[in-house]
Amino acid sequence: MTPIEDLYAIVPAGGAGTRLWPMSRRSRPKFLLDLVGTGRTLLQGTIDRLLPLTGADRVVVVTGLDHLGAVAEQLPEVSAANLVAEPSPRDSMAAIGLAAAILQERHGSVLVASFAADHVVPDVEGFSAAVRHAAVAARAGYVTTIGITPTAPSTAFGYIRSGAPLEPAEGGPTARVVAEFVEKPDAETAAGYLAAGDVAWNAGMFVVRTDVLLGHLERLQPPLAAGLREIAAVWDTGDRGEVLARVWPTLTRIAIDHAIAEPVAATGGVAVVPGAFTWDDVGDWASLADLVPADAEGVRRIGADAGVVAVDSPGVFVSADRPVAVVGIPDAVVVLTDDALLVTTAAHAQRVKAAVDVLKERGRADLT
Amino acid sequence: MTPIEDLYAIVPAGGAGTRLWPMSRRSRPKFLLDLVGTGRTLLQGTIDRLLPLTGADRVVVVTGLDHLGAVAEQLPEVSAANLVAEPSPRDSMAAIGLAAAILQERHGSVLVASFAADHVVPDVEGFSAAVRHAAVAARAGYVTTIGITPTAPSTAFGYIRSGAPLEPAEGGPTARVVAEFVEKPDAETAAGYLAAGDVAWNAGMFVVRTDVLLGHLERLQPPLAAGLREIAAVWDTGDRGEVLARVWPTLTRIAIDHAIAEPVAATGGVAVVPGAFTWDDVGDWASLADLVPADAEGVRRIGADAGVVAVDSPGVFVSADRPVAVVGIPDAVVVLTDDALLVTTAAHAQRVKAAVDVLKERGRADLT
Structure with missing residues (x-):
């Protein structure tokens, strides 16, 4: 090229x-x-x-x-x-x-x-x-x-x-x-x-x-x-x-x-x-999840594979450093970091901003 | 007495x-x-x-x-x-x-x-x-x-x-x-x-x-x-x-x-x-959550209070050592331990056993 x-x-x-x-x-x-x-x-x-x-x-x-x-x-x-x-x-x-x-x-x-x-x-x-x-x-x-x-x-x-x-x-x-x-x-x-x-x-x-x-x-x-x-x-x-x-x-x-x-x-x-190419602005977790291929059990994941168990939860997306079980929450989004944990669903991914706003109001600048 | x-x-x-x-x-x-x-x-x-x-x-x-x-x-x-x-x-x-x-x-x-x-x-x-x-x-x-x-x-x-x-x-x-x-x-x-x-x-x-x-x-x-x-x-x-x-x-x-x-x-x-007294066999997380009083923001929690943000999620129950944001999952149950994470809802609490069964099948005796 x-x-x-x-x-x-x-x-x-x-x-x-x-x-x-x-x-x-x-x-x-x-x-x-x-x-x-x-x-x-x-x-x-x-x-x-x-x-x-x-x-x-x-x-x-x-x-x-x-x-x-x-x-x-x-x-x-x-x-x-x-x-x-x-x-x-x-x-x-x-x-x-x-x-x-x-x-x-x-x-x-x-x-x-x-x-x-x-x-x-x-x-x-x-x-x-x-x-x-x-x-x-x-x-x-x-x-x-x-x-x-x-x-x-x-x-x-x-x-x-x-x-x-x-x-x-x-x-x-x-x-x-x-x-x-x-x-x-x-x-x-x-x-x-x-x-x-x-x-x-x-x-x-x-x-x-x-x-x-x-x-x-x-x-x-x-x-x-x-x-x-x-x-x-x-x-x-x-x-x-x-x-x-x-x-x-x-x-x-x-x-x-x-x-x-x-x-x-x-x-x-x-x-x-x-x-005419695939493009995404990765605007939220739902958008990111769509970019990640599902494994044989339908689980989408980024980061290390620490083991995800999805029971009655098709379409889950997980990023965590330890085993995660999701039970009964289709399209769940679970993101664990060293200092915080987010649990939501693809349909609510745009609302994560509201949670960050609450943390700001609480003075948790360390987390935002 | x-x-x-x-x-x-x-x-x-x-x-x-x-x-x-x-x-x-x-x-x-x-x-x-x-x-x-x-x-x-x-x-x-x-x-x-x-x-x-x-x-x-x-x-x-x-x-x-x-x-x-x-x-x-x-x-x-x-x-x-x-x-x-x-x-x-x-x-x-x-x-x-x-x-x-x-x-x-x-x-x-x-x-x-x-x-x-x-x-x-x-x-x-x-x-x-x-x-x-x-x-x-x-x-x-x-x-x-x-x-x-x-x-x-x-x-x-x-x-x-x-x-x-x-x-x-x-x-x-x-x-x-x-x-x-x-x-x-x-x-x-x-x-x-x-x-x-x-x-x-x-x-x-x-x-x-x-x-x-x-x-x-x-x-x-x-x-x-x-x-x-x-x-x-x-x-x-x-x-x-x-x-x-x-x-x-x-x-x-x-x-x-x-x-x-x-x-x-x-x-x-x-x-x-x-x-005629209050009794519970604490059979699952939903049952345990019912025993825990909600705080001013409607969050129920056991263990240290590391901060829970519940957005569009009334009735959440959390046990975690770090801040947790739950967005759009009413009655969510989130339990984080040193070696595992459970995410479910009160209505699915009885099905947690199925997740443990999967871990057993996978040979994860360390987690069960």
């Missing part, structure tokens, strides 16, 4: 993954964990998937200062110059925009592709093909997203509704203009989307030229664009610390979806290419 | 309590555990309840050789002569019959009262009153049982149906002849029993003269009676070991209910006195 010659990857590595408590914590966020049991963390898996498309010197990881050490340790192949540390979290537009601005400062306008550090994509070939396809539309000037072909009427993801096909030279006809981005739907709406057939899951994957991205940002979020430009200009100089300390805290907190994707889509500037 | 002068207590301490796995094990049976969190084990609680009725020198505990050391350690007030060790388990008739035969050998015919070592009776006064009442009927020659006044149509207990009242001199009229013992009913039958009002729960509590008990045994189980008589005759001599080794393995395995209570009831020889 040959790299895409003008492509840089940007990997924003942030977010705690609260719904994967007790395994993920603020101090031990989801992207630093080997949740699926592949032997590689989600961050490492993301980089493994990108390196064949870019080469090691064209991957930039943006993460919080708190996690810079762990990220550097997990990614020895990424040079220190390509690890961008944010002094504090200011949402995805600042993170991705800063990386794009630094790259444009260093190399002139280049193609960038942004992928979250904590998603799972087992089909590397399908993923690579979609990125190559997206690069064509991105070179033509579109903010280009990869829309995952839905396999179920999920209510856990946002959707992308596609419009007219692009020209063949721009990656059409399977690349299309994005008609609109829609929020996570209810079950009925999701079923309607799937039946209509013109929608894809929004996996937050963007491929775009830095001049296009930063141009939209100048127009739509001028103060944020100016701040990022000021920081990027001194990033590789001795003034970085001073400028970062002064400017970073002033940057607008906004997600790239709201800052760029939605408004640009409204004026026909966003394209979508189909991503 | 004055002791009942001619009464000896017999406490058969056997049974693993499989349904209370993973806390109870063959090596750590239920009666040796402080399951309710009172600071006393179930065995100690049983003896505490009996001592005021008998004094320390009139309590005999029958247990397996394997547990003799632990029993002696837990009961410093019971003399070694009153700890009867069975070489192997041969069911309740042999255990209780041996103790009765030894006592008759030592003291001539006496009144004995037999109570399992692993039940919970919080109301010591009510219990004592019932035993005193039962002693009257027992002295008159009845095998006398204490029938627990039902508080719900339980399907977990056997029932005692009462017949005609006894004479006042024999403890009547609230003491009655037992019409029949009935097995654990289904829910509908149990509801019918409760409506009819002439039934009580069979708690396996018997008060009887040793000459009456052993007389019934001679008639109904002659070989077993002969074996027990032979062992008892040499119990306090140097021949105990030899005779026990030779005779004990030949004894009929039968429960006292089948050997004595049911056939003697059929000919009008069993009486029942009402036991």
